[in-house]
Amino acid sequence: MTPQDPGSEQDSVRKRQRDRARLMALLLGGFVVLMFAITIVKMSINQ
Amino acid sequence: MTSVSVPTDSILFASPRDLFALTKPRVMSLVVFTGLCGLLAAPVAIHPVLAFAAVLCIALGAGAAGALNQWYEADLDAAMKRTANRPLPAGRMSRQTALHFGVGLGVFSVLLMGLATNYLAAAILGISILFYVLVYTVWLKRRTAQNIVIGGAAGAFPPLIGWAAATGDITLLPLVLFAIIFLWTPPHFWALSLFVKTDYANAGVPMLPVVAGLTTTRRHILLYTLPMVAAAVAPWAMSLTGWIFGFASIALNALFLILALFVLANRATEPARMRPEKRLFAFSILYLFLLFGALVADRWLIA
16 A cells, blocks of 8 residues: 555645535525525515 | 644545435435426426425435435445445545535425425425434334335335425325335335345345345235235326326336246346346336326326
8 A cells, every 4th residue: 555645635635625615605606596586486476 | 734634634525526425316316206296296386496496405305314324324335335435435525524414404405495385395304304314224224124114105205295395285196106105115125135135134234135035025025016006006096197197007017017026936046147136126216217207297298
């Protein structure tokens, strides 16, 4: 077994962090849009 | 200067792909499909935005249940060839991440379902997640060979949830749909467990082939197929659906029954010679897709 280079491992960890942060931003954006749409639909149904 | 150790970092920051894998996407696809069919088969039209939100919640709830199942069963998964490469047993994610992800997703899905549709659908979604995690995963799976008979109820909830999301109540048809999936689960899983028996035995899971043998399991597959056939034809026989569902149901159930008889006739003990079992397992997935597809076609083309 060869020990992994700590530098490259840390790069990979940072990349994963960035990927997760991007995904989280997208999901939060999607959630806001969905909540907005649900609210509008509910308001139109209750009118 | 870095103060965090490398191995801890690598599992703390699981990749989005591993988080997705934690939700058991293949299982989720069947759950989402049956939930969508329950929603589309309902006699009340639901606004597309609310329908989308309801199906999303069913998917997230199923994902949460899958994540919590993998969190609890990481030791079992590590012992089985089929599951050893999942994120937790492969060491690509910490157990805490899986637990937080599963609980968060589950709570979020139930709250969103309550906000978008109604509290009945949200309550059934919550019960289905808890049933899968607590009753099936924690209580039954390692204790009894009947684990999937009772645990099968967890996978049978989606049509009920879809129906409840659209109508706000539960009538006879969604209950029969629940019964179909409930009775379908044992033959489906026992067919699989016959050709991965060694995996289950190594992991110490008391699946029927492990504790009762291959012949008994094959007999049980046929035994549970009979009430499943009756339940699957019932919606048409009780005039809850039209002839499209009736025709599809009779054809699909006849084929299921024939494949179950082939399984009963098979005497093979080696997985390589278990073609009838593999065929029944593959067909059982197609069966559910087609049966529920026929239900929706029937509702939209005839009604």
